Amino acid sequence: MTTVETMSTDGQLLGTVLAVQANFYRVQLHIENKTTKVETEKTDSHPQATAPIMLCTRRTRLKKIGQQVMVGDRVVVSEPDWSGGRGAISHVLPRESELDRPAIANVDQILLAFAVTDPPLEPYQLSRFLVKAESSYVDVLLCLNKCDLISPEEEEEIAQRLRGWGYDPVFVSVYNGTNIDGLLKYLSDKITVIAGPSGVGKSSLINVLIPTVNLRVGEVSGKLARGRHTTRHTELFKLPGGGLLADTPGFNQPDLDCTPEELIYYFPEARERLAKSSCRFSDCLHRDEPDCVVRGDWERYEHYLQFLHEAIARQLQLHQQADPESTLKMKSKGQGKQQYEPKLESKKYRRVSRKTQLQELEHLYQDSED
Numbered sequence: 001m002t003t004v005e006t007m008s009t010d011g012q013l014l015g016t017v018l019a020v021q022a023n024f025y026r027v028q029l030h031i032e033n034k035t036t037k038v039e040t041e042k043t044d045s046h047p048q049a050t051a052p053i054m055l056c057t058r059r060t061r062l063k064k065i066g067q068q069v070m071v072g073d074r075v076v077v078s079e080p081d082w083s084g085g086r087g088a089i090s091h092v093l094p095r096e097s098e099l100d101r102p103a104i105a106n107v108d109q110i111l112l113a114f115a116v117t118d119p120p121l122e123p124y125q126l127s128r129f130l131v132k133a134e135s136s137y138v139d140v141l142l143c144l145n146k147c148d149l150i151s152p153e154e155e156e157e158i159a160q161r162l163r164g165w166g167y168d169p170v171f172v173s174v175y176n177g178t179n180i181d182g183l184l185k186y187l188s189d190k191i192t193v194i195a196g197p198s199g200v201g202k203s204s205l206i207n208v209l210i211p212t213v214n215l216r217v218g219e220v221s222g223k224l225a226r227g228r229h230t231t232r233h234t235e236l237f238k239l240p241g242g243g244l245l246a247d248t249p250g251f252n253q254p255d256l257d258c259t260p261e262e263l264i265y266y267f268p269e270a271r272e273r274l275a276k277s278s279c280r281f282s283d284c285l286h287r288d289e290p291d292c293v294v295r296g297d298w299e300r301y302e303h304y305l306q307f308l309h310e311a312i313a314r315q316l317q318l319h320q321q322a323d324p325e326s327t328l329k330m331k332s333k334g335q336g337k338q339q340y341e342p343k344l345e346s347k348k349y350r351r352v353s354r355k356t357q358l359q360e361l362e363h364l365y366q367d368s369e370d
């Protein structure tokens with residue numbers, strides 16, 4: 001768990017950047033509201049969500065050294081003007097992590113939301129989201145909503161299956177409020193980003209997790225997600241039990257953009273096998289290599305092979321873009337088996353038209369289908 005410091009060792013005022021608006025940064029200070037005269041946000045009616053907020057500028061020194069300030073950054077606030085609620089960011093503390101989409105620093109975990117049914121829980125889609133989340137190298141918390149629609153026996157069945165995948169899902173129901181408090185406990189004192197396909201109840205979940213959010217984005221659309229899409233900015237919202245939550249733009253099929261070699265590490269159940277013993281070849285792709293400790297009867301092995309196929313196709317496409325004259329380095333061994341021959345990625349990237357890229361991809365897929 002992250003320990004959020006309130007003061008730096010030399011007594012400086014610390015805070016976390018909640019949002020970036022033009023040249024201003026909305027910073028939540030790491031101190032109790034009681035100790036200051038700063039007004040909290042007017043929309044914050046919940047007692048635990050009342051840490052003071054300051055609107056800050058970025059010190060010229062930071063601009064000069066090219067130090068960017070991101071949402072999620074822990075910063076030193078200097079020259080606090082307590083009555084006006086203004087300050088200046090003079091330092092950015094080292095980041096523990098940095099997500100791309102959405103651009104947020106120091107994310108502790110991804111809350112992956114799915115529904116147990118309606119829309120049906122599709123293992124392949126769930127796997128894709130899980131692998132995508134794992135590839136960001138922050139913890140993954142799987143939350144399954146709409147448990148009011150299934151029986152306790154069905155719930156246990158799903159739980160067992162997902163434990164086999166290396167996850168212990170948190171079952172909730174926004175409808176009848178089941179386990180929302182339990183979920184909040186997992187989120188306290190952390191920076192969490194919520195993701196998941198549409199229709200699983202993400203917006204409904206955000207609305208119960210952050211009772212004040214409706215007020216905040218009400219003018220835009222009534223939904224945090226929609227509001228975010230309209231305003232196109234990333235924002236961290238304070239959770240009543242402590243902790244901060246951000247939403248991601250909705251997507252149904254996340255792109256997997258990892259390399260074939262790293263893919264296996266995004267499957268916890270395979271990671272476990274690799275922690276106990278190793279394959280004969282250090283560059284084993286766990287397909288038909290001899291003495292592979294990963295290949296075997298685990299449920300998601302099929303998903304792994306599918307994603308691996310995609311990762312290889314993507315990497316070949318990248319090589320091809322880098323060096324269009326080269327022939328594809330995929331040798332067909334018949335019976336749908338290919339031999340993948342990695343080669344170093346070239347630094348000279350030349351522009352290839354979109355059409356050419358698509359044609360190449362098509363050929364690649366045709367080749368691999370043969």
Ligand SMILES: Nc1nc2c(ncn2[C@@H]2O[C@H](COP(=O)(O)OP(=O)(O)OP(=O)(O)O)[C@@H](O)[C@H]2O)c(=O)[nH]1
Pocket residue numbers: 145146147148149172173174175176197198199200201202203204205225250
């Ligand atoms: N039965 C049941 N239905 C729910 C629950 N939570 C949400 N729903 C319903 O599921 C549907 C989708 O909910 P949303 O909150 O809009 O889902 P979303 O994931 O935000 O979907 P997008 O806005 O498309 O991204 C709505 O009709 C909700 O009323 C729940 O706990 N149980």
Ligand SMILES: [Zn+2]
Pocket residue numbers: 279280284285286287289291292293294295
């Ligand atoms: Zn192997």
